[in-house]
Amino acid sequence: MPRHLVFAANWKMHLAPAEAREFARQFLARHAPVPDREYWFFPSAVSIEATATAFAGVPQTSIGIQDVYWDPKGAFTGATSVPLAMGAGATVALIGHSERRHIFGETDAETAKKVRAVLAGGLTPLLCVGEKLDQRERGETEAVVLRQLRAACEGIDQAGLARLVIAYEPVWAIGTGRNATPADAAAVHRRIRQELLARGAADSRILYGGSVNLGNAGALLAEPELDGVLVGGASLDPVGWAAVVAIPRR
Numbered sequence: 001m002p003r004h005l006v007f008a009a010n011w012k013m014h015l016a017p018a019e020a021r022e023f024a025r026q027f028l029a030r031h032a033p034v035p036d037r038e039y040w041f042f043p044s045a046v047s048i049e050a051t052a053t054a055f056a057g058v059p060q061t062s063i064g065i066q067d068v069y070w071d072p073k074g075a076f077t078g079a080t081s082v083p084l085a086m087g088a089g090a091t092v093a094l095i096g097h098s099e100r101r102h103i104f105g106e107t108d109a110e111t112a113k114k115v116r117a118v119l120a121g122g123l124t125p126l127l128c129v130g131e132k133l134d135q136r137e138r139g140e141t142e143a144v145v146l147r148q149l150r151a152a153c154e155g156i157d158q159a160g161l162a163r164l165v166i167a168y169e170p171v172w173a174i175g176t177g178r179n180a181t182p183a184d185a186a187a188v189h190r191r192i193r194q195e196l197l198a199r200g201a202a203d204s205r206i207l208y209g210g211s212v213n214l215g216n217a218g219a220l221l222a223e224p225e226l227d228g229v230l231v232g233g234a235s236l237d238p239v240g241w242a243a244v245v246a247i248p249r250r
Contacts, residue, residue, distance in 0.1 A: 003203060003205050003227045004036050004037060004038055004205070004227075005036065005037045005038070005221065005227060005228045005249065006037075006038045006039075006040060006165065006205060006207055006227060006228035006229075007037065007038070007039050007040070007228055007229060007231070007244065007245040008040040008041075008042065008064075008094075008126065008167070008207060008209075008228065008229065008230040008231065009039075009040065009041045009042060009231055009235030009241060010042045010066065010094060010097070010209075010230060010231065010232050010235065011041070011042060011043050011044060011047075011232075011235065011236060012044075012066070012099075012232055013044055014044070014236055015043055015044065015047055015236065016044075016046065016047060017046065017047045017049075017050035017051075018050075019047075020043050020047040020050045020051045020054060021050055021051075021053075021054045023054075023236075023238045024051065024054035024055055024238075025054070025238075026238035026239060027238035027239075027241060027242050028055075028058065030238075030239065030242035030243075031058075031242050031245065031246075032246070033058065033059040033060050033061070034060075034246075035060075037060060037245065038060045038061075038062065038228075039058075039060055039061045039062070039245060040061075040062045040063075040064055040092055040126070041055065041061070041062070041063050041064065042063075042064040042065065042066050042092075042094050043063070043066075044066065045065060045066070045080050045085075045088075048063060048065060048085065048088040048089055048090050049088040049089050051063050051089070052088065052089025052090070053089070062091045062092050062124075063089050063090055063091065063092070064090050064091070064092035064093055064094055064123075064126070065080060065085040065088075065090045065092075065093050065094065065123075066094045066097070067080070067093075067094065067095070067097070067100055067114075068080055068081060068082050068085060068093050068095070068114055068117060068118060068123075069081055069114075069117075070110075070113040070114050070116070070117040071117075072117075072121070081117075081121075082117055082118055082120075082121030082122075082123055083121060085123065086121065086122065086123065090123065091123060091124065092123055092124040092125075092126060093114075093118045093123045093124070093125055093126065094126050094128065095111060095114045095115050095118060095125050095126065095127050095128065095152075096111035096114070096115075096127050096128045096129065096148065096152065097128045097169070098128060098130055098169055098171045098174060099174075102132070102171065108147065108148055108151035108152070109151065111127070111148070111151065111152055112151050112152045112154055112155075115127060115152045115153075115156070115164070116155065116156065116160075119156065119160045119163060119164075124163055124165060125163070125164055125165065126165045126166075126167055126207070126230070127149075127152050127164060127165070127166050127167065128166075128167045128169050128209070128230070129144075129145045129148040129149050129152075129166065129167070129168060129169070129192070130144075130145065130148075130168055130169040130170045130171050130209075130210075131144040131145060131170055131171060131172075132144075132171045132172060133171070133172035136170065136172060141170075141188060142188070142191055145168065145188060145191070145192065146191070146192075146195060149166070149192060149195055149196075150195070152164075153196075153199060158200050158201075161196065161199055161200060161201040161204075162201055162203070162204075164196075164201065164204065165204070165205045165206075165207070166192055166196075166204060166205070166206045166207070167206070167207040167208070167209050167230040168185065168188050168189060168192060168206060168207070168208055168209070169208070169209035169210050169230060170188075170210050172210075173210030173211050174209070174210050174211065174232065175211065175232065175233060176211060177211055178210075178211055179210045179211040179212065179216060179220075180208070180210060182219050182220050182222065182223045182226070183223070185208045185220060185223065185225075185226060186223040186224075186225040186226065189206045189208070189223075189225035189226060190225055192204075192206055193206060193225070205227040205228065206225070206226070206227050207226070207227055207228040207229055207230045208220055208226050208228075208229055208230070209229065209230030209231065209232075212229045212230075212231045212234060212244075213231075213233075213234040213240075213244070214234065214240055214243055214244050214247075217229060217244050217247050218247045218248075218250070221247060221249050221250075222249065222250040229244075231244070
């Protein structure tokens with residue numbers, strides 16, 4: 001059975017609560033849910049509740065948090081826990097995004113702690129893996145991606161692995177206007193899928209992220225290995241995003 005496509009919108013540090021509500025109004029005026037697709041929105045933490053309320057009752061739609069801390073509560077100024085995110089309306093969580101790794105210095109071990117906390121707390125984790133440009137040029141793509149994936153999967157049981165969703169996002173393609181070719185992305189997705197299959201996860205969904213837009217999304221989604229897209233800048237325009245999520249799969 002074909003896996004449901006996931007269209008994940010990462011709004012990063014954009015769209016305050018009022019802007020998120022206006023986005024939802026414009027998007028929903030143009031959006032007709034497709035049965036075999038899911039629509040995930042990752043607003044900033046301050047806009048989770050507003051976004052969840054604006055999309056309440058919309059089929060196949062989930063609201064997420066862009067990052068979590070692994071402890072459920074405590075004296076961690078500026079952090080958001082899994083229970084707090086759930087209380088605001090989140091049901092999915094973005095973990096290990098390249099900006100968390102390379103701007104904020106998140107380690108593989110910290111990413112793994114977050115994945116375990118998300119699974120234990122009842123959210124669905126969307127784990128990001130991907131290589132930087134210098135690593136790609138040295139032929140280290142597979143080694144980097146598998147290192148990140150294996151670290152995150154350490155200690156996770158079969159039930160947890162079955163809930164894990166992966167996003168392959170080559171760092172060199174994020175916000176640069178460059179993106180991996182559909183064939184390049186599919187090759188990495190296949191290697192990720194092989195690793196997950198070896199761990200007993202038979203139906204894992206793997207998304208692609210990296211300068212995805214209306215012009216290239218159709219070609220990317222034509223690759224059977226790609227189970228959806230994780231999109232930053234192009235997801236901030238409600239009209240354009242409505243067009244992206246409606247693209248037919250060839």
